[in-house]
Amino acid sequence: MEVSSHGLIQNRVKQIPFYIGIFTNLTQDHLDYHKNMKQYELAKWSFFSQHKVKKIILNANDKYAKKWLKKLSDKYTIAVTIKDKTQKKYSKKWINAINIQSNSNFTDIEFESSWGKGVLSTCLIGYFNIQNLLLSLASMLEMNYKLSDLINTSIQLQPILGRMQKFNIFGKPTIIIDYAHTPDALEKALNAIKSYFFKKKIWCIFGCGGERDQKKRPLMGAISEKIADRVIVTNDNPRNENQNKIIKEIIQGCIKKEKIIIIPDRKKAISYVFFKANVNDIIFISGKGHENQQIIGNKIINYSDQKIILKLLEKKYDSSIVKKNFYHH
Numbered sequence: 001m002e003v004s005s006h007g008l009i010q011n012r013v014k015q016i017p018f019y020i021g022i023f024t025n026l027t028q029d030h031l032d033y034h035k036n037m038k039q040y041e042l043a044k045w046s047f048f049s050q051h052k053v054k055k056i057i058l059n060a061n062d063k064y065a066k067k068w069l070k071k072l073s074d075k076y077t078i079a080v081t082i083k084d085k086t087q088k089k090y091s092k093k094w095i096n097a098i099n100i101q102s103n104s105n106f107t108d109i110e111f112e113s114s115w116g117k118g119v120l121s122t123c124l125i126g127y128f129n130i131q132n133l134l135l136s137l138a139s140m141l142e143m144n145y146k147l148s149d150l151i152n153t154s155i156q157l158q159p160i161l162g163r164m165q166k167f168n169i170f171g172k173p174t175i176i177i178d179y180a181h182t183p184d185a186l187e188k189a190l191n192a193i194k195s196y197f198f199k200k201k202i203w204c205i206f207g208c209g210g211e212r213d214q215k216k217r218p219l220m221g222a223i224s225e226k227i228a229d230r231v232i233v234t235n236d237n238p239r240n241e242n243q244n245k246i247i248k249e250i251i252q253g254c255i256k257k258e259k260i261i262i263i264p265d266r267k268k269a270i271s272y273v274f275f276k277a278n279v280n281d282i283i284f285i286s287g288k289g290h291e292n293q294q295i296i297g298n299k300i301i302n303y304s305d306q307k308i309i310l311k312l313l314e315k316k317y318d319s320s321i322v323k324k325n326f327y328h329h
Helices: 005-009 037-049 063-069 127-142 147-156 183-196 216-227 243-251 266-276 305-313 319-323
Strands: 018-023 053-059 077-082 093-102 107-113 118-122 165-167 174-178 202-206 230-233 260-262 282-286 293-296 299-302
Touching (some): 005 037, 018 037, 018 063, 018 127, 037 053, 037 063, 053 063, 053 127, 063 077, 077 127, 093 127, 107 127, 118 127, 118 147, 127 147, 127 183, 165 305, 174 305, 183 202, 183 216, 183 282, 216 230, 216 243, 230 243, 230 266, 266 305
Parallel strands (some): 018 053, 077 093, 202 282
Antiparallel strands (some): 093 107, 107 118, 293 299
8 A cells, every 4th residue: 555644644544553664765745735855754754663564665775765774673674776786784685776778668677685686577667667666576575475486477567557658559659648746756757768768759748736836846847848858738637726827837947948838728738749749759648647537626527648548549539629729938
């Protein structure tokens, strides 16, 4: 299960014993609730310091995890790292990826560990998925699954709905949908796409939620502009906040305004890019992931990025939709 920082602060899991607790990373998010990164860190740390967790697995590439490992007993911790030659100092039990080879179809992860050596193969995209895979590997090894069985079955793992979910049909642009809605997540997702699809043009479609952390908006604008070739800023649950204000705050972080196109209607934004992109281009749609609704004002509207894409791929949309209702910055 995923335990949220909100849930920890609100004592929702205080009396639940966990056999294994896994920490992936900590980056800017939810500051509308936690106020600052220090409070956010304390919320996450409370899971390991104040709750019943028997075994603790930490992504020791994360700066917060490095700090926590010094406070935690070596007896109960497992450190997971990528290309860290000092990994053995963190904990008696450990996994370290020593070599990663990728192409557009799969990734091979060569690792060493206190359980033994091996190579994991996966079709999942992105550095963060490599981290997640290694953390999961550590968890299952700690539960006494055989290393050889885990190595042999890793290639069968498929991306879940809305998490670096790839749509690839012959004669059409490659489309990737993801839930990334923070500066760190957006940057990691775009960098993953850039490394997997070398030298291909990337279109990035995203927005920021209304009535949520406003500080991240220009940061995400700057990140998308820096990595993607074209950026389409659109709606992502504006709620009761003015959509034009949200968009304006996003593009405040952008310098190369000629790369930016503003299309507030998310369906039209996706349709515009779909018909403008070349067959070899990559279309990255970020922010909503698996969600099947859009919140505009007080209205909850049925909406799904996946359904829009599937309809476009089935040629059920009229290409004339791209000729109106958008403007360049």
